[in-house]
Each structure stands twice: as structure tokens, then as C-alpha cells.
Amino acid sequence: NAGVTQTPKFRILKIGQSMTLQCAQDMNHNYMYWYRQDPGMGLKLIYYSVGAGITDKGEVPNGYNVSRSTTEDFPLRLELAAPSQTSVYFCASSYAGGRGDTQYFGPGTRLTVL
Amino acid sequence: DAKTTQPNSMESNEEEPVHLPCNHSTISGTDYIHWYRQLPSQGPEYVIHGLTSNVNNRMASLAIAEDRKSSTLILHRATLRDAAVYYCILRDPPPNAGGTSYGKLTFGQGTILTVHP
Numbered sequence: 041n042a043g044v045t046q047t048p049k050f051r052i053l054k055i056g057q058s059m060t061l062q063c064a065q066d067m068n069h070n071y072m073y074w075y076r077q078d079p080g081m082g083l084k085l086i087y088y089s090v091g092a093g094i095t096d097k098g099e100v101p102n103g104y105n106v107s108r109s110t111t112e113d114f115p116l117r118l119e120l121a122a123p124s125q126t127s128v129y130f131c132a133s134s135y136a137g138g139r140g141d142t143q144y145f146g147p148g149t150r151l152t153v154l
Numbered sequence: 155d156a157k158t159t160q161p162n163s164m165e166s167n168e169e170e171p172v173h174l175p176c177n178h179s180t181i182s183g184t185d186y187i188h189w190y191r192q193l194p195s196q197g198p199e200y201v202i203h204g205l206t207s208n209v210n211n212r213m214a215s216l217a218i219a220e221d222r223k224s225s226t227l228i229l230h231r232a233t234l235r236d237a238a239v240y241y242c243i244l245r246d247p248p249p250n251a252g253g254t255s256y257g258k259l260t261f262g263q264g265t266i267l268t269v270h271p
Contacts, residue, residue, distance in 0.1 A: 044197075071256060082241065082261030083198065090256055098258075130197045134257070140186050140205070140245075141257055145197030 041066050044146035046131050052152045053121040061116040061149050063131030071134045072114040073098075073143065074106065076127040083130060089114055121153045158242045163266040166232045174227040174265055176242030181222050186245040188259065189216065189227050191238040198241065198261075201227065232269045239264040 047062045065072065070091050075083040075098075085098030089108040103125055105117040114133075118125060128150050132143040159177040166172040178187065189201040202209055202216045204225070209216040215228040229236055242265075246258035 073256075075261075080263075082263050083259075084261070085258060088256050088258075096256075132197075136257075140203060142200045142203070143190075143198075143259060145199065148195075148197050 043067065044131055044133055044144050046129075046146035046149050048149060049147070050150045052154060053118075054154060055121060055123065057121050058117070058119050059121070059151075061118070061129055061131075061151075063114045063116065063146060064112050065114075065131075065133040065144070066112065067133060067135070067144065068111060069133035069135050069144075070111070071136060071141075072108065073132040073134075074104070074114070074116045075130045075132065076100065076125075077130060077148075078127050086116065086129075118151075123153050125151065126153045127151060158244060158262055160240075160242050160262065160265045162263070163268065165268045165270065166229075167270050168234060169231050172229040172232045172236070172267065172269075174229075174240050174242075174267065175224065176226070177224045178242070178244055179223045181244055183222075187216070187218060187222075187225050188243045188245050189214070190241045190243065190259075190261075191236075192241070192264070193235075193238045201240070203245075232267075234269050234271065237267055237269045239266050 044065045073088045074086040077083045084100045087106040089095045095106050128148045130148045131146045134141045134143045188203040190198040192198045202214050204216045217226045
């Protein structure tokens with residue numbers, strides 16, 4: 041299994057540009073998550089999905105959109121990029137959202153908005 | 155959300171045991187205690203979790219206080235590869251206990267573990 045994969049690894053955007061961060065998992069997990077991590081800080085949840093066609097907001101959803109058309113893929117869309125969105129973005133997945141469940145993380149996408 | 159408190163940083167020597175403490179005095183009776191770690195320039199990885207009893211796996215041991223208000227992650231023989239930020243997290247309770255349906259992980263700032271050769 042490849043686990044959770046993310047592309048691209050790095051990206052520089054200009055203010056106002058848009059892009060999609062890709063995330064895929066091959067573990068047949070129902071739950072998928074997008075987090076962002078600012079320098080020296082812990083991760084904050086942006087959006088999550090409990091299955092194909094079902095998504096909901098996390099703690100910091102403003103400026104982002106998601107979709108989940110398949111179990112495997114959970115892309116994160118940035119519209120009108122702003123410097124405040126400079127961060128490292130992590131995608132994660134888990135089989136279920138139970139309290140004993142484990143989340144598996146991808147390697148991250150480092151985004152800089154200039 | 156129930157909160158956890160961890161020291162900002164700890165240091166250890168290679169091949170020695172490391173005890174990473176975590177306080178969670180407001181833990182509810184059904185909160186699981188999870189530990190994740192984040193190696194430099196990588197995504198977090200799961201280490202261990204438990205509810206009431208002490209737990210062991212190939213990576214570490216988790217010692218949970220009898221009153222569950224604190225726990226300790228134990229690395230039995232630290233290696234240079236164990237240098238990371240360690241996060242102690244209380245997994246979000248289910249909706250009928252005031253939480254969410256998706257098991258939110260709330261990351262604090264964690265403990266930066268430095269391992270000296």
C-alpha cells in the first residue's frame with residue numbers, strides 16, 4: 041500500500057491565484073481530513089469527510105473548498121490565494137472516526153503565497 | 155474540548171529511556187488518550203493510544219495514571235530517529251457526549267524531543 045499520498049510537495053503561488061492540492065489513499069478508509077500547520081504550531085483541521093459525497097467544515101475552513109467524489113480522493117481547493125494561507129498542508133485518513141481509531145497522514149504539501 | 159498540557163521540550167541521550175509526560179486533568183470517562191509524533195519535515199505518525207490500562211506496542215509504552223488525569227509515553231531506548239515533536243491528544247468524544255461524529259484530533263504544540271548521540 042502507498043498509504044496517503046499528496047501532490048505537489050511544494051508550490052509557490054501569487055496572491056489571487058488558485059490551486060488544488062491533491063490527496064489520495066489506497067487503504068479503503070471512509071474518513072479523510074485536511075489539516076494545515078503554521079510554523080512552530082500544531083495542526084488545525086480545515087475540512088473533513090466521512091465518506092464519498094459527504095464533507096463538512098473543521099476549525100479553519102475559510103478560503104478553502106473540498107469535494108469527495110470517490111472513497112480514494114479528497115482534493116482541497118484554494119481560491120484567491122492569500123499570504124495567510126502560507127502553510128504546510130497535511131491530508132489524513134482513517135477507517136472510521138471512532139475514539140480508538142488511528143489517523144494516517146500524508147507527507148504534506150508546502151505552500152508559499154507571495 | 156478537553157485539553158492536554160505537555161512540556162515544551164525534553165532532552166535525552168541515545169540508548170536511554172525517555173518518559174514524556176502529559177497532563178489531562180479534565181479528561182472525561184470515555185476519552186481515549188492518543189500519542190502521535192512528527193519527525194522533521196514529515197507528517198504526524200501514530201505512536202500509541204489507550205483508555206485505562208497501560209499499553210505496549212513495538213514503538214513505545216503508554217502508562218496511564220489510575221485517575222486518568224495524566225499519562226506518560228515511554229520510549230524504552232531512544233535513538234536519534236526518535237527526535238521529533240510528540241503530541242498527546244484526547245480524541246474527541248462522540249456526539250451524544252458533546253463531541254463530533256468524526257473523532258477530531260486536536261493538536262497542541264507538543265513536546266520537542268532532542269536525542270543526543
